[in-house]
Every structure is written in structure tokens, then in C-alpha cells.
Amino acid sequence: MHILPTAIAAAIALSSLAGHARADDALQAIVDQRLAGDRTGACMAVAVIDRDVVSRTYRCADPKDAARIDADTAFEIGSVSKTMTAVLLADLIERGEASLDDPLADYLPEGTAVPTHDGAPILLRHVVTHTSGLPALPARMQTPATDVANPYARLTEEDLLASLGEATLNVAPGERFEYSNFASMVLSYVVAHRAGVDFETLLKQRLFAPLGMDKAFVNSAPEGVRPAQGHSPNTQATSAWNFATNLAGVGGVRATLDDMVRYVQGNLGLVETAITPALVRAQQPVSEQPPMAMNWMLMPVAGRTVHVHEGGTGGFSAFVSVDRERQRGVVILSDTTWNSIGSLGSLGLHLVDASLPLGKPRKLASPPQDLLDALEGEYRMPPFPQVSLRQRDGVLHGQVAGQPEFAMAYDDAGDFFPTVVDAILRPQRKASGEYGFQWMQMGGVFAATRITQEGNATPAPQLDDAALAGYAGDYPLMPNFVLSVRARDGRLHAQATGQGEFPLDATGKDTFEAAAFGIEIVFKRGDHGEVASLDLHQGGHVLSGKRE
Structure with missing residues (x-):
């Protein structure tokens, strides 16, 4: 989720360089500018396909780690696998064996219970656009037995289908975007079941072999392929992620750089x-909000539409883009997960179009003393019990009630992070000047609320439907960038132009938060007491808009 539009910055365009060697050198320089010295210690295999010229580079944050990756190294590509699953479905459609308008239930074993909403079924088009209404993960995966280091490994086909029968749709299919790995695993199972072979065999026969992706695999590595060791952003080695073969279309493909080229x-x-x-x-548009093809995100860039998908597992990140109009593609494979620190979008999007900002490495830094002073205190952070933040000798220490204290390092992007686990503590300065923070770990985002001297968090206002409706409206924040606020189901919901909807929680008088995205919205009232405008606070920036 993003709110702040991407700023424009000048950069060097690779397409102006002639010859493979010069293109390789130029690409290396750009990757080094983004990666060299980064506190993650990541290594990356990067390629830019510019018509008939392919430039490649293998770079590490620390040059001494250069031996970690090479042309024979296979990386986990995570959710980029979903685009391949979509191609297999598209192939079934081309063969006359499927249609996007078919109910999902028609492709599952007889007797499989599939949820509906007021009689409306989930169609295949809903699955490939994340509008099925299914939750992010199947219920039978979210159990105490799940291994957090390898979370999908124990989920079986039987567990997946049983979870379908236990699921409830809160909205009609097609009504709302909600990214669902659950639905993607079902699709992976469906294409294999309909084709009559296991998912890995299907991939190899219909996609890998025709394209010459000779070293790509799911669970059976070809000879000579070396699986990379994954890492967390605090430089610690991580476990590989494993999937039951027929569920692996959600994120289980491994591939070398040349495979992805x-x-x-x-x-x-x-x-x-x-x-x-x-x-x-698979590249044809299927939905408009947000714009999607079959499991491809459709991103507007300088008047063009670029197909983009990112992927991440516990120790890897990937970025792939396809710009058919410019005949340009980008591949980034990292042996470190960047999920908690902003993904690979900065480098990836800059390589898509040089007008987009490149970003810079995150480097270790000393936290400002006034920030340490502002954060120190006691917090409530559901579902965790009380959390304490303390400072000693210029270092912030955290402690969850009943657990050992841990020290946190700090980087020049403004985040604190423990060295013992993959997590981020991101300070959040509210409009009032008071600080809270977000804790990001294992894909979850938890908002911390400071406990007052009386021992309680500030109570949230209770607003009836009429009061909530008083905030609804459209608020232009920039040209062609509008925040729409709607009242529904006892709370406010907001949606920015070209982005997904997100809920808002009341936190004070005329103040609402979307804590998972670090967003605080303060509504301003006019002379007659009506809501007239809003200020959107995010990441130290403020965007303002008058109500239409």
C-alpha cells in the first residue's frame, strides 16, 4: 500500500548505451549506487532486457560476499510465481478447457465446499485479480504447529480444500481487492488438477521447456543448479521455504537470473x-481497481502501462517487470528478503523508467537523542502484552512483558531493528507531536499506543453512522490524486487513486489512523462546524485536500 506519489528524479537511461559491455557496466553502477554498503548485506542478480540487448550484473552490499551468487544460483522468486500460474491458466483457456467466467467450484474435486456470498460464486477472474473475498491465508495454516521459519511446509492439499469449506466471504466476489495467498494456492491446485499432472511437471512441460528455462524448478533441482542461501535484512541466514508441489504456484518457484531473463x-x-x-x-487487463491483468499488476509509467510483480519469502525478494511498448524488461533476484524495509521497488522501478527515483542504501547510524527521548515509555500493542522502550548509552532497548530485553540498531532511513529477529520498529510522529511506533514482523504490522500515566491507552471515540457520514467525501491531494473517504459497516474506509481500499480507525477528535500503513488523517472543520478538509500524515510528510 502506498499513499505518497513517487517523486520524479533525473537518472541515466541504460537504453542510450551501446553494446553489451557498456550496458553491463552501466547497470552495475546503478545497482552499486542503490546497494553498496547497505546494512542488509544483500546480494542481487539483476538483468535489464532492452530489445535485443541483455545487461546483467551480480552485486553484493559487501564485495567480500561476491561468491554467494553466480549464474548457476537459483533464487526463491516468491509471489512472482503467481504470474507463471496465471500463464498455465491462460494456456488452459487457449486450449478451450477453461474460462475466466467459470466458477472456481467447477474445477475442484466433487464434493469440495466452496464459499459464496448471497449466492454469488467465486469465479476464476476473481482469483487472478485478488478479489475472491477469500482471506490472506487458509485457516488450517494458521495453527500453533506452523513453522514460522518455513510457514507453508506443512500445509497439505487436504488442509487447503478443508479450509475452503471453513471460509466465509464477507463481501461479494469481485467487490473488493484483498491480496490472498489462499486463493492463489487454490488456483495452483486447480490448474494441476485440470491438467492431470503435478504442478511442477506442468510448469516444466508448458512453460519452462518452451522458453528454455532449463534451471528453474519447484522441488526437484536440475543438475548443476545451486540453491542460494536466503537471509533476513539483519544479515542472518534463514530457512528455505517449501510448498506441497501442487500448491507451489503461490510462491514456490526457484530460478536463476538467466531463467528469468x-x-x-x-x-x-x-x-x-x-x-x-x-x-x-495473461497480460490482458481483467480488473480496473486496482488495475490488474492475470496476476500482473498494471502500473502507469509516463503514459505507458507496465506489467509488474514482486515476490518475497523468508529469505529472498524478487522483482519482475514487462514493458511491451518499450520492449524493456527488468529482473531483480535478491538472496535477502526486503519485505519489511520497502521491497525492491526503488531499484526495480528506476530500472523500469529512469525518471523514477533510485533510492539509496540503508546504512547504520546513531539515533537522534530527541527521538530516543520521545520514544521511551510504555506501550500497548495488541495482540502482544505491554511493551516497554528504554534507552541506555544512545541505544534503544525493547522488552515485551515476560520476555528478555533486546537491543536495537538504527539506520539512516529512520528505522530501529533488532539483530536477533527479522523485524522493524518504525517511529510514527502524530499530528499532536507525540510519538508512537509500528512493529513489522513476519508480514504483520502492529500499531503501538502509548499508555498514559493512568495506565490506560487513550480511549478511541465512539462514532455513530451519522457522525461517520459527516467525514465522507472526495479530497484531492494532488493533481489526478484523490483520497475518497466512505462510511460503511460502522467505520470509515479510504481509497487513493489507483490503490486499494483500507479501513480507518478513530483515535481522537476528528483524527483517524490506518496504523498498518503509517497513515494518520486529521479532518479540519469549517466555520459552521462541517468537515471542510483533511491533512494526511505519512512518513513525516503531510498532504492536504479540501472536501469536494
Whole structure:
């Protein structure tokens, strides 16, 4: 989720360079500018496909780690796998064996219970646009037995189908975007079940072999392929993620840089193979809010539409883009997960179009004393019990009630992070000047509320439907960038132009938060007491808009 529009910055365009060697050198310089000295210690394999020129580079934050990755190294590509699952579905459609308008239930074993909403079924088009209404994860995965270091490993096909029968849809399919790995695992199972072979075999036969992706795999590594060791952003080695073969289309593909180059070349139409019609079909727009093709995000860039998808597992991150109009593609494979610190979007989008900002490495820094002073205190952070923040000798220490204290380092992006676990503490300065923080760990975002001297968190206002409706409206924040606020189901919901909807929670008089995104909205009233405008606070920035 993003709110602040991306700023524009000048940079060097690779397309102006002639020859493979010069292109490689230019790409290396750009990657080094973003990565060298980064406190994550990450290594990256990066390629830019510019028509018939492919530039590649293998770089590490610390040059001494250069041996970690090479051309034979296979990376976990995470959710980029979903675009491949979509191609397999598109291939079934090309063969006349499926349609996006078919109910999902028609593709599952007889007797499988599939939820509906007021009789409205989940269609395949809902699954490939994350509008199925299914939750993020299946219920039978969220159990105490789940291994947090390898969370999908124990989930079986039987667990997945049983979770379908236990799921409830809170909205009608197609009504709302909600990213769902649950639905993507079901789709992975569906395409294999309909094709009559296991998912890995199907991938190899219909996608990998035609495109020459000879080293790509799910669970059976080809000879000579070296699986990379994954890492967390605090430089610690992590476990590989494993998936039951027929569920692996959610994020279980492993591939080398050259495998992914061939995948992008196929998607750009630079090579013609048996899978080309399915690649083209999977790229066609399917939904408008947010804009999506079949498991591809459609991103507007300088008047063009670029297909983009990112992926992340416990120890890896990936970025892939396809710009058919410019005949340009980008691949980034990292042996470190960047999920908690902003993903690979900064480097990836800059390589998509040089007008987009490159960003810079995160480097270790000393936290400002006034920030340490402002954060020190006691907090309530559900579902955890009380959390304490203390400072000693210029270092912030955290402690969850009943657990050992831990020290946190600080980087020049403004985040604190423990060295013992992969997590981020991100300070949040509220409009009042008071500080709280977000705690990000294992894909979850937890908002911390300071406990008052009386021992309680500040109570949230109770607003009836009429009071909530008084905030509803459209608030232009920038040209062509509007925040729409709506009252529904006893709370406010907001949606920015081209982005997904998110709920707002009342935290004070005319003040609401979307804590998971670090957003605070303060509504301003006019002379007659009506809501006239708002200020949106996020990441130290403020955007203001008058109510239309």
C-alpha cells in the first residue's frame, strides 16, 4: 500500500548505451549506487532486457560476499510465481478447457465446499485479480504447529480444500481487492488438477521447456543448479521455504537470473514459442481497481502501462517487470528478503523508467537523542502484552512483558531493528507531536499506543453512522490524486487513486489512523462546524485536500 506519489528524479537511461559491455557496466553502477554498503548485506542478480540487448550484473552490499551468487544460483522468486500460474491458466483457456467466467467450484474435486456470498460464486477472474473475498491465508495454516521459519511446509492439499469449506466471504466476489495467498494456492491446485499432472511437471512441460528455462524448478533441482542461501535484512541466514508441489504456484518457484531473463523475453514477445499465446492472454487487463491483468499488476509509467510483480519469502525478494511498448524488461533476484524495509521497488522501478527515483542504501547510524527521548515509555500493542522502550548509552532497548530485553540498531532511513529477529520498529510522529511506533514482523504490522500515566491507552471515540457520514467525501491531494473517504459497516474506509481500499480507525477528535500503513488523517472543520478538509500524515510528510 502506498499513499505518497513517487517523486520524479533525473537518472541515466541504460537504453542510450551501446553494446553489451557498456550496458553491463552501466547497470552495475546503478545497482552499486542503490546497494553498496547497505546494512542488509544483500546480494542481487539483476538483468535489464532492452530489445535485443541483455545487461546483467551480480552485486553484493559487501564485495567480500561476491561468491554467494553466480549464474548457476537459483533464487526463491516468491509471489512472482503467481504470474507463471496465471500463464498455465491462460494456456488452459487457449486450449478451450477453461474460462475466466467459470466458477472456481467447477474445477475442484466433487464434493469440495466452496464459499459464496448471497449466492454469488467465486469465479476464476476473481482469483487472478485478488478479489475472491477469500482471506490472506487458509485457516488450517494458521495453527500453533506452523513453522514460522518455513510457514507453508506443512500445509497439505487436504488442509487447503478443508479450509475452503471453513471460509466465509464477507463481501461479494469481485467487490473488493484483498491480496490472498489462499486463493492463489487454490488456483495452483486447480490448474494441476485440470491438467492431470503435478504442478511442477506442468510448469516444466508448458512453460519452462518452451522458453528454455532449463534451471528453474519447484522441488526437484536440475543438475548443476545451486540453491542460494536466503537471509533476513539483519544479515542472518534463514530457512528455505517449501510448498506441497501442487500448491507451489503461490510462491514456490526457484530460478536463476538467466531463467528469468528468458521468462521476460517470452513475455515481451521477443521469442515465439508454443506458450506465447498464453503469455499474451495473461497480460490482458481483467480488473480496473486496482488495475490488474492475470496476476500482473498494471502500473502507469509516463503514459505507458507496465506489467509488474514482486515476490518475497523468508529469505529472498524478487522483482519482475514487462514493458511491451518499450520492449524493456527488468529482473531483480535478491538472496535477502526486503519485505519489511520497502521491497525492491526503488531499484526495480528506476530500472523500469529512469525518471523514477533510485533510492539509496540503508546504512547504520546513531539515533537522534530527541527521538530516543520521545520514544521511551510504555506501550500497548495488541495482540502482544505491554511493551516497554528504554534507552541506555544512545541505544534503544525493547522488552515485551515476560520476555528478555533486546537491543536495537538504527539506520539512516529512520528505522530501529533488532539483530536477533527479522523485524522493524518504525517511529510514527502524530499530528499532536507525540510519538508512537509500528512493529513489522513476519508480514504483520502492529500499531503501538502509548499508555498514559493512568495506565490506560487513550480511549478511541465512539462514532455513530451519522457522525461517520459527516467525514465522507472526495479530497484531492494532488493533481489526478484523490483520497475518497466512505462510511460503511460502522467505520470509515479510504481509497487513493489507483490503490486499494483500507479501513480507518478513530483515535481522537476528528483524527483517524490506518496504523498498518503509517497513515494518520486529521479532518479540519469549517466555520459552521462541517468537515471542510483533511491533512494526511505519512512518513513525516503531510498532504492536504479540501472536501469536494
